[in-house]
Structures are given as C-alpha cells and as structure tokens.
Amino acid sequence: MQELPFLTLLYRYFFFGWLFRDVNRGNMFERAAAWRYNREQARWLPTYVQRWLAWGVFFYALGGAVEILLDSPVMSMLFYVPSALSVPITAVTAAAWIGLRALPGPL
Template structure:
C-alpha cells in the first residue's frame, strides 16, 4: 500500500470533499448509488465539525493570549483570522450533514 504525502493527509484531515461522489453524473441508477454512498459517508461530518471547532477555539485562545501578554494586536490577527474562518467552514459542514440526512435522493 502506497503511503500518502503529508500535505495530502493534512488536506484530508481538514476537508471532507474527498469522501463524497458526484451525484450529477451518470445514469439514474449510478446517481442513486452515489447518493446512498454519500449518505453513508455523512457519518464522518460531525468529526470534521469537531475538528474545525476545536481548531477555531484554539486559535481564538492563542490570539487572546498573544494580544494580552505580548500586547500585539497585529500579531494576534495571525490567530484570530483562522479562528474566524472556522465559523463558515463549520456552517457548511452542518448544512451538508443536515442535507444528506434529511433530503430525499435524486429522482
């Protein structure tokens, strides 16, 4: 078995797009099979949500520490910006998870 590069592993650790299949291609049966596969893979989305929330909280905390202790608001931006970016990524993850669990498959 071939080992994956570190950047590939890092990408897969934070982003879940590689887990899912395209439901817009193929015949009706292929799209339905891809939808079922995606619904099964949706079980991993809460894990990705937790990762993004923890990383967001950690970066927010580091930003606060840097701002308070070092009294450097400019340097703290290096931590606050990734923390703020974790919010929309978490929202998209929640929307994808709810959509895959609640929506009916392709017709």
C-alpha cells in the same frame, strides 16, 4: 498499501470533499448509488465539525493570549483570522451533514 504524502493527509484531515461522489454524473441508477454512498459517508461529517471547532477555539485562545501577554493586537490578528474562518467552514459542514440526513435522494 501505499503511503500518502503528508500534504495529502493534511488536506484529508481538514477537508472532506474527497469522501464523496458526484451525484450529477451518470444515469439514474448511478446517481442513486452515489447518493446512497454519500449518505453513508456523511457519518464522518460531525468529526470534521469537531476538528474545525477545536482549531477555531485553539486559534481564538492563542490570539487572546498574544493580545494580552504581548500587548500586540496586530500580531494577534494572525490567530483571530483563522479562528473566524473556521466558523463558516463549520457551518457549511454542518449544513451538508443535515442535508444528507434530511433530504430525499435524487429521483
């Protein structure tokens, strides 16, 4: 088995796009198969939500600690911004998971 480079593993740890197939390609049967595959892979999306929530809380706490202990609001911004960016990523991931669970497949 071939080992993946560290940056590829890091990307796959935080972003889930590599798990899914394009449902807009191919004929009707290929699109339906891709949809079924994507629905099966959706089981991993709550894991990605947990990862992003954990990183968001971690960076928020780190920003708060830097702001209080070092009395440096400018330096704490370096931690608050990644924390704030984790919120929309978590929301999009949760919406994708709900959509794959609730929406009917392609016709």
